[in-house]
Amino acid sequence: MKINFTKMHGIGNDYVYVDGFKQIVEDPNAFSEFVSDRHFGIGSDGLVMILPSEHADFKMRMFNADGSEGKMCGNAIRCVGKYVYEAGYTDQTHISVETLSGLKYLTLITEGSSVVYVEVDMGKAILVPKDIPVESELERFINQPIHIEDKEYLVTCVSMGNPHAVIFCDDVDTLPLETIGPKFEFNPLFPERINTEFVQVIDETTLKMRVWERGSGETFACGTGACASAVASVLNGYCKKGAEITVKLLGGDLKITYEENETVLMKGTATKVFDGIIEY
Numbered sequence: 001m002k003i004n005f006t007k008m009h010g011i012g013n014d015y016v017y018v019d020g021f022k023q024i025v026e027d028p029n030a031f032s033e034f035v036s037d038r039h040f041g042i043g044s045d046g047l048v049m050i051l052p053s054e055h056a057d058f059k060m061r062m063f064n065a066d067g068s069e070g071k072m073c074g075n076a077i078r079c080v081g082k083y084v085y086e087a088g089y090t091d092q093t094h095i096s097v098e099t100l101s102g103l104k105y106l107t108l109i110t111e112g113s114s115v116v117y118v119e120v121d122m123g124k125a126i127l128v129p130k131d132i133p134v135e136s137e138l139e140r141f142i143n144q145p146i147h148i149e150d151k152e153y154l155v156t157c158v159s160m161g162n163p164h165a166v167i168f169c170d171d172v173d174t175l176p177l178e179t180i181g182p183k184f185e186f187n188p189l190f191p192e193r194i195n196t197e198f199v200q201v202i203d204e205t206t207l208k209m210r211v212w213e214r215g216s217g218e219t220f221a222c223g224t225g226a227c228a229s230a231v232a233s234v235l236n237g238y239c240k241k242g243a244e245i246t247v248k249l250l251g252g253d254l255k256i257t258y259e260e261n262e263t264v265l266m267k268g269t270a271t272k273v274f275d276g277i278i279e280y
Helices: 028-036 074-086 177-185 223-235
Strands: 002-010 013-019 046-051 058-064 094-099 102-111 114-124 144-148 151-159 163-168 195-203 206-213 217-219 244-249 252-258 263-268 271-279
Touching: 002 074, 013 028, 013 074, 028 046, 028 058, 046 074, 058 074, 074 094, 074 102, 074 114, 074 223, 074 263, 074 271, 114 223, 144 177, 151 223, 163 223, 177 195, 177 206, 177 217, 195 223, 206 223, 223 244, 223 252, 223 263
Parallel strands: 013 046, 058 094, 163 195, 206 244
Antiparallel strands: 002 013, 002 271, 046 058, 094 102, 102 114, 114 263, 144 151, 151 163, 195 206, 206 217, 244 252, 252 263
16 A cells, blocks of 8 residues: 655654544554664654544654654654644644643744744653652652663653653763663663663753664654753753753754743754655
């Protein structure tokens, strides 16, 4: 069968988007694994299905490159906002999107008929270990030691609808991420695996970050990871609540604000690359 798709990215975090209003993908898990292959498929960090919703304006399902379904992706949801507006599914600049981690609310910033930025209300950061989840009896998992092979890492765990482990370090550029990333991802401390962010604090409003995403490996950007890193930077005293924090990723910058009420706002670009048809 032939499937129409749109390739989009949020600062380099690229997904294949399929319009579920027009076509059905019977097995999105397998299809995601197929299209994500950068040699034999389209090439992406995963698949996003844009669907009708009974609870919101739209529904998003996202799948990682290994075929596993994720609960939420901050970069992908910005692209969903751009897609539905520019495809004419809505003329509203404030929309809601249903995800597996709950309803998310988007503000679309437009120029003419194009969406240039999207701000996402990501909801409140989840800090209780059993809800992240992390195998810990602590009230919060902040700056706690984890041993990976012979090295100790101080880790702060946050969920933004999906689980994140944030580690602060002096230099993110020289990290052997392909070696240590999987060891965090599959550590038994994290029953649902974990996304791992390595963060270098530039100043109190600027962070530099690399990310190892569960199911996808290192990616150019991770929106929920940037949010988790901003939250962790506040919890560890590097940044302040209420201040806009620039998180610098391999693919570009995101603007994150950790509000006084623990709600997290994320602002960034969404970019369409091309439309296509793939035989599957």
